[in-house]
Amino acid sequence: MPGSAGSPPGAPSTIGGLGERAILDRIRARVPPAPPWVVAGIGDDAAVIEPSRNLLDVLTTDALVEGVHFDRRLCTAHEIGYRALAVNLSDLAAMGASPRAALLSLALPPALPVTDLDDLLEGFLDIARAHRLALVGGNIARSPGPLVIDVTATGSVHRRRLLRRCGAKPGDDLFVSGSIGAAAAGLAWLQARTTDATAVPADPALERCAERYRCPEPRVRLGVLVGRNRAASACVDLSDGLADAVHQLASASGVGAAIEADQVPIAEAARRWFEACGQDPTAAALGGGDDYELLFAVPRRAIRRFQAVARLVRDLPVTRIGVVTREPAVRLNRQIGDVPIGGGYSHFSS
Amino acid sequence: MPGSAGSPPGAPSTIGGLGERAILDRIRARVPPAPPWVVAGIGDDAAVIEPSRNLLDVLTTDALVEGVHFDRRLCTAHEIGYRALAVNLSDLAAMGASPRAALLSLALPPALPVTDLDDLLEGFLDIARAHRLALVGGNIARSPGPLVIDVTATGSVHRRRLLRRCGAKPGDDLFVSGSIGAAAAGLAWLQARTTDATAVPADPALERCAERYRCPEPRVRLGVLVGRNRAASACVDLSDGLADAVHQLASASGVGAAIEADQVPIAEAARRWFEACGQDPTAAALGGGDDYELLFAVPRRAIRRFQAVARLVRDLPVTRIGVVTREPAVRLNRQIGDVPIGGGYSHFSS
Numbered sequence: 001m002p003g004s005a006g007s008p009p010g011a012p013s014t015i016g017g018l019g020e021r022a023i024l025d026r027i028r029a030r031v032p033p034a035p036p037w038v039v040a041g042i043g044d045d046a047a048v049i050e051p052s053r054n055l056l057d058v059l060t061t062d063a064l065v066e067g068v069h070f071d072r073r074l075c076t077a078h079e080i081g082y083r084a085l086a087v088n089l090s091d092l093a094a095m096g097a098s099p100r101a102a103l104l105s106l107a108l109p110p111a112l113p114v115t116d117l118d119d120l121l122e123g124f125l126d127i128a129r130a131h132r133l134a135l136v137g138g139n140i141a142r143s144p145g146p147l148v149i150d151v152t153a154t155g156s157v158h159r160r161r162l163l164r165r166c167g168a169k170p171g172d173d174l175f176v177s178g179s180i181g182a183a184a185a186g187l188a189w190l191q192a193r194t195t196d197a198t199a200v201p202a203d204p205a206l207e208r209c210a211e212r213y214r215c216p217e218p219r220v221r222l223g224v225l226v227g228r229n230r231a232a233s234a235c236v237d238l239s240d241g242l243a244d245a246v247h248q249l250a251s252a253s254g255v256g257a258a259i260e261a262d263q264v265p266i267a268e269a270a271r272r273w274f275e276a277c278g279q280d281p282t283a284a285a286l287g288g289g290d291d292y293e294l295l296f297a298v299p300r301r302a303i304r305r306f307q308a309v310a311r312l313v314r315d316l317p318v319t320r321i322g323v324v325t326r327e328p329a330v331r332l333n334r335q336i337g338d339v340p341i342g343g344g345y346s347h348f349s350s
Numbered sequence: 351m352p353g354s355a356g357s358p359p360g361a362p363s364t365i366g367g368l369g370e371r372a373i374l375d376r377i378r379a380r381v382p383p384a385p386p387w388v389v390a391g392i393g394d395d396a397a398v399i400e401p402s403r404n405l406l407d408v409l410t411t412d413a414l415v416e417g418v419h420f421d422r423r424l425c426t427a428h429e430i431g432y433r434a435l436a437v438n439l440s441d442l443a444a445m446g447a448s449p450r451a452a453l454l455s456l457a458l459p460p461a462l463p464v465t466d467l468d469d470l471l472e473g474f475l476d477i478a479r480a481h482r483l484a485l486v487g488g489n490i491a492r493s494p495g496p497l498v499i500d501v502t503a504t505g506s507v508h509r510r511r512l513l514r515r516c517g518a519k520p521g522d523d524l525f526v527s528g529s530i531g532a533a534a535a536g537l538a539w540l541q542a543r544t545t546d547a548t549a550v551p552a553d554p555a556l557e558r559c560a561e562r563y564r565c566p567e568p569r570v571r572l573g574v575l576v577g578r579n580r581a582a583s584a585c586v587d588l589s590d591g592l593a594d595a596v597h598q599l600a601s602a603s604g605v606g607a608a609i610e611a612d613q614v615p616i617a618e619a620a621r622r623w624f625e626a627c628g629q630d631p632t633a634a635a636l637g638g639g640d641d642y643e644l645l646f647a648v649p650r651r652a653i654r655r656f657q658a659v660a661r662l663v664r665d666l667p668v669t670r671i672g673v674v675t676r677e678p679a680v681r682l683n684r685q686i687g688d689v690p691i692g693g694g695y696s697h698f699s700s
Contacts, residue, residue, distance in 0.1 A: 039406055043602065044515050045444035045587055046410035048507070051401035056389055059487060060396035061453040061502055067494040094395035103411040105500050137409060144417040145495020150455050152411055152502040157398070165394050237395055252393065 015117060016110025023108075023117070023140050030121050031135050038101070038136055047137035049101055052156035058097035059154050062087045062239075066146035074190045077116035079214040080149065081123030087239060088153035089131055089218035090292040094237040096163040096227020097155030099133040099220060105150040107143035120149070131220055161227040163235035165252035168297035170326040172233050174257060175306065175318045177219050177293045180242050181270035181281070184288025186210035189273055205269035212267075216292040222313045223294055231306040234297040243286040243341045245295045246322075246330050253297070259286075259322035259341065261334040286332070286341060297324055365467060366460025373458075373467070373490050380471055381485050388451070388486055397487035399451055402506035408447035409504050412437045412589075416496035424540045427466035429564040430499065431473030437589060438503035439481055439568035440642040444587040446513035446577020447505030449483040449570060455500040457493035470499070481570055511577040515602035518584035518647035520676040524607060525582075525656065525668045526615065527569050527643045530592050531631070534638025535620035536560035538627070555619035562617075566642040572663045573644055581656040584647040593636040593691045595645045596672075596680050603647070609636075609672035609691065611684040636682070636691060647674055 012018050018026070027042070034041040040048035051057060064070055064084045075083070085102060092099050104124060108117065128135055133153065186209030192200045219237075226232050236249045242264070250257045266285040274281040296318075298306045310318040322333075332341045362368050368376070377392070384391040390398035401407060414420055414434045425433070435452060442449050454474060458467065478485055483503070536559030542550045569587075576582050586599045592614070600607045616635040624631040646668075648656045660668040672683075682691045 039509070039512070040445075040514060045441040045585075046408045046447065046505075048445065048512060049407050049409065051405075051407050055401075057399050057401050057407065057504075058396045059399065059451070059453060059502070059504070061455045061487065061489050061500070063455050063457060063489055063491050063498075063500065065457050065491050065493055065498075068492050091395040095390075095398065097396065101409070103409060103502060105411045105413050105502075107413060107415050107498055137411065139411050139413055139500075141413050141415050142418050143415055143496065143498075146493070148413075148415075148457055148493075148498055148500075150411070150413065150489075150498075150500040152409070152453060152455075154407075154409070155396075159389070162389070162398060164390060235395075 015108045015112040041136045055156040060091040061152040063150040077119035078123035081120035082127050084149040084151050085124050085127050086216045086218050088151045090237045092155040093220040093223030094235050096223050097157040099131045099155045101134045101136045101154045103152040104138035107141045107148035109143050163227045165236050168234040168253035168324045172297040172324040174322045175296045179265045179267040180291050181285030182209040182267035183213040183290035185270035185273040186213040219294045225309045229309045231302050231309050232296040232298050238291045238293045241289045256325040256328045257330045259332045263321045265319040365458045365462040391486045405506040410441040411502040413500040427469035428473035431470035432477050434499040434501050435474050435477050436566045436568050438501045440587045442505040443570040443573030444585050446573050447507040449481045449505045451484045451486045451504045453502040454488035457491045457498035459493050513577045513585035515586050518603035518674045522647040522674040524672045525646045529615045529617040530641050531620035531635030532559040532617035533563040533640035535623040536563040569644045575659045579659045581652050581659050582646040582648050588641045588643045591639045606675040606678045607680045609682045613671045615669040
């Protein structure tokens, strides 16, 4: 594969041809100037930043592993870099925290094209820029196996504006942002198209679902606004699916939940895809991961405030999907009767 | 392989038999109670900590990749967990920062014995305890390839007590802590023993070198004391060898360095091993990685202070090995004449 535009002729075309130093220099050249609160950025033994005055530090880490969380045949390097930060921003959003800084730790297969490293970094920096987050450090290692992108993101939040998983009370309403099932349907459609493009026709609506899988939009603004207005008693993100998120929130809060199946906002194209595949759309959407929406528990007295705050985020509806119960079970109410909801996606189940 | 002592009969013996939740519960059960400044620890979407009042936040990340940074035939899981945090603590030490918290991100092969996960965590928690660092969060993923342990460590330091790579001035003396070459010799000896134990006899001194490779002792107390007493103009750790460290410090400071070959404190057993292998001991020790000592540049006026501070750390000598020069080259002065020093270990060179 040829070097990227602008590389001198004969420059190494794969990571294995570059030294660690050359890779670092390549990254450093692409990272924008650090904001003034970064005391030491990329290039020292560690990054040094000024804490936000009177705010708490929020820290999260999430990794994308090739062959588990992405397939290089289905995603571009730009999308992989974007998504690696997006999933971490979603964790910050679920705490009500404003993003500040990130560390990027890469385990790179020597055969990786240098242009893919460049594109991955561009994807990472694109979403970093959109959320005013500074890349302040990281690590480069060789991988004898898959490409691994491990991101640590930090944010800040006022103590009284922090969202937790553990504050839900019986009687609180449960709301979810956006729509669910799109990422799971989009991924399944992409996989089917890659296996046999003639049997699976192009479909703009499912293409948009695939886009939601490849480039999820973390709900940072919504999380921060809800936290700032103290409009929810608990929050969790939907990285492993809505069913899993409800279980997490209920278990951390020592409560249960009853979800109304016909209220769950399933993305229309996803519903169509699941039905075409002979799956129960509600079960498929509840169990599918990668949506990166937020689930909130909202006390009755805060519902108007919650809805007013949510309206400030354009093009992102919130939908009431059920209620927190005292009895510590998670149930799905359907017209055909109630059924317990299974847990979500497990990285070790397949 | 049987489950660990105390596991119920029939409990899964490999990671692949456990769900993500069971792995998390297993980890949570082993982590000691969090200190009061941890507002939200393991189990939420992100960790939340109070920043240290009036101090800067220091953040570092470093990964150990199986087959690159360790070989499970040469190291126990306990040692791997210990080392994964030790190498990060060494980065904090090089900044003069006191350790506070860490995130542990694991990519686990499904065939990994559950007992190895337990042991890895014990090793991590052993060195965390010794340095009063709290494990506050992390991530668990499946790996279709190598075991990857990615650690992010945070620390805190007063702005005026921060050590950087970039402050060295011409005329400053260069000091290194402890002795060098032991880790590289110990690793080579271990590898030779593993290949053919009859040809490579047991040797207590080389066994101790191997121990320094497997369980490096990060020089946290020395780094913090030197920073606190403003006794050095620059500092870097020796993760990739002394030659590399000198290059890093010189390059970041825009200076050069002259190292006196006969002053370099090469571990005696390492010198013996390198000579037996027909290698130049000085070159081998300078180029060998994994020592995790600290290299300091010390202004002339601060030398007494530096030496007094260093004496506070028992059993850890510091040795003057050369001087910072205005001419931006790094040279090794030997009795046979001066030679330029090559860079250190590169993770992509092999």
